[in-house]
Amino acid sequence: MEKFTIITGIAAPLMRRNIDTDAIMPGKELPKFEKTSYGDGLFGQWRYIDGNRKENPDFILNQPPFRKAIILLADANFGCGSSREVAVWALVDFGIRCVIAPSFASIFFNNCFKNGLLPVILEDSQVHEIARQVENSSGKELVTVDLEKCQVIGPVKQVYPFTVNEIYREMLLQGLDPIDAALRYESKIAAFQETDRVDRPWIYQY
């Protein structure tokens, strides 16, 4: 997994509430195996006209400089709906490394950390403020996301601290594989099951 320490770049405001994973990655892009080359399908039904690859000029990610965005700004409950991890793969493959929103749907939020994508939760007013500032500069003023210091630096250099769970932070900072991390606890897992087989045998024998 790619490490995440500090990034600086273009932030694209897509300030809608309840952006669901069907919208982030349309279902018709689902039947693929590899975790790469999903970027073309990102926001497919909004980004393209009539279901083909003709770009919709009104969609923000089709407009310079936002085509090169590495940060996405969104409104509350980002990533709701389907559990499809392709939604995360599509964002990452497009080049997005961080999504900043007032809240995230939980399955999407969990999926992010396994793929080097950082979901940052800021206050509703803060996200809107950053979005306004980005728009005022037509996207030219960059945004920094610093996972070491746990802060976002907005387009007018204002600092917004955020919190992120320490386990996930370590995973991203070091690019750790979460399965390898959990396998370090194998003896505890084995001990749990040993007791549990006595307490709740019906779980293991059927």
Added chain:
Amino acid sequence: MKKPATLVDKIWDSHVIMDLGQNTYLIHIDRNFQHELTGATSLNGIDNAGRKIRNAELAFGVMDHVLDTHPGRGDETPIPGGTGFIREFRQRATSHGIRLFDIDDPDQGISHVISPELGIALPGCTYVCGDSHTCTIGGIGALAFGIGSSDAEHVFATQTIIQTKPQNMRVNFNGKLGKEVFAKDMVLYLIAYIGAAGGIEHAVEFAGPVIRDMPIDGRLTICNMAVEFSARTGIVAPDDITLDYFKGRRFAPKGDMWEKAVAYWRTLPSDPEAHFDKEVDIDCNEISPQVTWGTSPEHSIAVDGRVPNPAQAPDSHSRMTMERAIAYIGLKPGTPLEEVKIDAAFIGSCTNARLSDLREAARILKGRKVAPGICAICSPGSYQTKLRAEAEGIDRIFREAGFEWRESGCSMCMSGGAGGEGFNTGQHVLSTTNRNFEDRQGRGVRSHLASPVTVAASAITGHITDPRKIGG
């Protein structure tokens, strides 16, 4: 004395392997159920990384998402690339010794339907599946989470997941249900009331007298849509109805083990003094049959209501969202829902395709015909559900009314959005499914969510119809 605990606290705490700090835990997963999409992807990941499956005996698989639902189906599916997933999952699941309910298995069906039906999901167990509607399983008193394919890989390799503990929320359904009002109407009403993000970060226990009297099928329907208001999961405390449901099921405990399990399950309901971070009361007397007018399950109103006017939205963001929804759905503000003509009707999905759903719809359809030009499809939730319905003559009622009677699978809830068999652009579809998102049932398709009874009534008249007016 022990601190009073909620049902969710009790199940969670009994599955903690390690406290990782900051409200994050390594928890044991008792049941890992995967389908051909996330199953193929996660096992592919396992094999590529050269990992072992830790507890193959706690893993189950089924074909439900991309497979065809036409009679006589095989591996070929209208969803582009779908066949590859079916074959890949079959091959990898078999090689790892995972019990698989394949296309021709007499217990095949939608995972969230067959898992309780077979007694694979049990009260008090932790349960995961690579699908957001895994929360359905909460209806039998399990703690069930939808996960992505990386987490599915994680569970295959470690039999655990790392999760933050959800906050506790309780929704009390009080009062009494009116005529032709069902579990689906209750949950749509709730979502419209608290909003599509109303349950975020909470595990939601559904309680109150209406839930206590409700059979398992309805509880599963309500929990199914917990994710539609962004709850981490939904759950109903196990009770006599739950125990009666499980007794004798294929994978449920038997003999002494059954007695031991029952004694444990009896300890699970929330303690009377348990703390809930959020509590919502719903008066069921207020609930009419519900239909969605827009593109979010929160866009749900009484069937005899009118499409709302965005100008009356409480804030500018709501107005913008409503305007987008109205533009997509192609209805003018103020239009009575009952004047909306429909092009198609679908009864199926993990929300509403269990036997009681089919019986209720059949009651309305009996001796009637769907309106001319309506494409009407029913896909039972499982092969066993289909067989039981056929034994009761329900299939004949559906067929004689003009419904297609399909095989089981995610069917028209999944296929159209995935580039397979879908409805046509601009068509209005009345559907017993759980998502009315843009393009969910095909490019530009306008989905309206409702109960099986409302869908059946509307299929007959050809427009959105209040089932209380049609009778049956």
